[in-house]
Amino acid sequence: MAVDHVLLDADGVLQRSPRDPIGLLRGWVGERAEELAHALWAAERGPLRGEGDFLEVLERVVPTYADVAPGVLYDALWRDITVSPESLALAGRLREAGLGVHLGTNQHRQRGEQMRTELGFDEHFDVSCYSWEMGVTKPEPAYFETAVARIGAAPDQVLFVDDVLANVESAREVGLRAVHWHLDQGHAVLVEALAAHGVEVRAA
Template identity: 30%
Template sequence: MVANIVFDLGKVVVRWDPESLLAQCGIAPEQQTPLAQKLFSHSAWLEVDRGTLATSQAAVLSSGELKLDLHQVKQIYQAVAPSLEPFPEMLSLIERLKKAGYSLYVLSNMGLDSISHLRNQSNFLSQFDGILFSAECGHIKPEEAIYQLLLREFSLEPQTCLFIDDSKPNIEAAERLGIHGIHHLDYRTTHQQLQEQLPHPF
C-alpha cells in the first residue's frame, strides 16, 4: 500500500522551462530550443546537478566546448535558480496530500545555487518529510544509487512509495527497484492517476 509520495521538482512542482529562460536572456526564438538542449544536456551542467562543479565553472567549460559566448552562457546559467517558481496547483495538491496523512519526499536533480534559492525564497519545502537533492549526495537520476540512498536515508520500503517525475527514464529506474511511478505530463493527469492509485482520498 502506498504511504509515501516522492516528488521530483523541476517541471513537476516548480517551473522549469529552458526555452522561456533563454528568451528572457535575449536569445532569438529560432535558437532557443537547440541552444537549451546543448547547454542543459552538456556534461558540465550534469556535474552541476551532481554537485561537483559550480555554475560559473560549468559556464566556462560548456561555452568553450560549444564555441559560445562565455558571458551569455553565464547569464543563462545564473538565471536558472530565479526561474524555478512553484506551480500553485501543485502546492495545493501537496498540502492536501499532507493533510490526508501521506508522507511526502523530494528527489530532485538540482545544483547548489538552485537548492539555495528554493530554500531561501520558498517555504513549500517545509511540507516534506525528507528531501534528497542530487548536488548534496553526489548522485543523479536515473542512477540506481540515488534511489537506493532515498530508501535507505528515510527507511522506506519501495512498494510503499509512489514517485512522480516528468522524465520517463527516471520513472523506469525507480520502477526497477519496486517503486511505483507516475510519469508527470501535467497537473490534471497526475491528479487523476493519484486518485486512482492512492488508497486514501485527499
C-alpha cells in the first residue's frame, strides 16, 4: 500500500530545544544539575499524558533544588524553541504533493499551546497528535494506534519520522512505516529516506 500520510515528530525533527539543558541547570544548582534534570523529566511524565498541570508541578519541585523562580526555569528549558524553516518548508512541499502531513509529538499542555498559537503549527499540519490531548505518550503503541485513527488511515499508509529510535521501533511494531532521523543529519538525508518509502519531494 502506498504512503498517503507523513507523521512528523516535533523536537529534533521540526524544531530544536536548548542544546545544553544540564549546563543551564548547572548555572542555578551547580553539581545538583543532573539530579534536578532527572526530577524535572520525571515530573513532566504525567502532564505529557494530560495528567496534572506541569507549571504547578514545577512550583513543587524546583524550590527543593534551587533558589530560582520556576517560571524562569520553565522559560529557559521549555519555551526556548527554535523552529527549523527547512523542516516546515519540506512539510509544505509534501502537502503540495497531495500527502496528508501531520504532527506527532509528546508535549504538556502549555508547550503544546505555545506551538499551536505562538509558533503557528496548526497552519502547517492537517492533524495534530499532541500527547497531552490524547492521554498517551510515545513510545507506547496506543499512541500510534490513536494517531492513525485520528488521521483516518491504515497504519501502513502512514510514514512516521522521529529522532528517538524507541519511538520509531514502536511505530513499526504497530504497522506504520518509520524513519529514524534528526535535524543534525541534514534534510538531504531525510529526503533520501522518504524516497526509499516511495515519497518523492520536489527540490526546494
